[in-house]
Amino acid sequence: MPDPRETGLALDPKYDASGLITAVATDRTTGEVLMLAHMNAEALRLTVETKEAHFWSRSRGALWKKGETSGHVLHVADIRIDCDQDAVWLIVDPAGPACHTGERSCFYRRIAGDRLVPAE
């Protein structure tokens, strides 16, 4: 039987045991994956309402607006949700580097066999 969570148009996020879903952000212009993080229900609600990315920090155990201290806000142009509603895709215009290391994207290294190399 078809699963209404997969086929329907009701927003019904499938939070995990910790109350979280996964969120991936890509750059609207370049298509580059910028970062991957997690959201609880409040982070998702705030992201939808304010069109600025909010996450849940698992290490700090706190709600977190991306860029609240750095100014490197992610302006959200579009939000998609996947088939089983346990992941969202944010299409964003970043106000600065997305990574806390200062790199544009957190994915700044390529896996080459059993080593890493700079991605560019």
Next chain:
Amino acid sequence: MPDPRETGLALDPKYDASGLITAVATDRTTGEVLMLAHMNAEALRLTVETKEAHFWSRSRGALWKKGETSGHVLHVADIRIDCDQDAVWLIVDPAGPACHTGERSCFYRRIAGDRLVPAE
């Protein structure tokens, strides 16, 4: 002190308590996010070695080669890893729809307020 996991060129994935990292696959041509799934160490190793995406199915508790029954393999052109090495980004050429629903991407719905709408 700089964390060598973040700044170095040693592959040192940070698996979670279940032995998994998150993997996101994007289409090399369109930039579209196709799917999000999880990998254990063996899935990552097989993906790197064969250049075809392998995952760990949390629901089935089994290693899973994407497309092993459907034929909709994801051919991996590039693999990136993020700053804290708990997520990988696969840049792929898909042999068919990535979603089990038959959609090209699992992210076929947009969040519009408290509802979903078809993404295209």
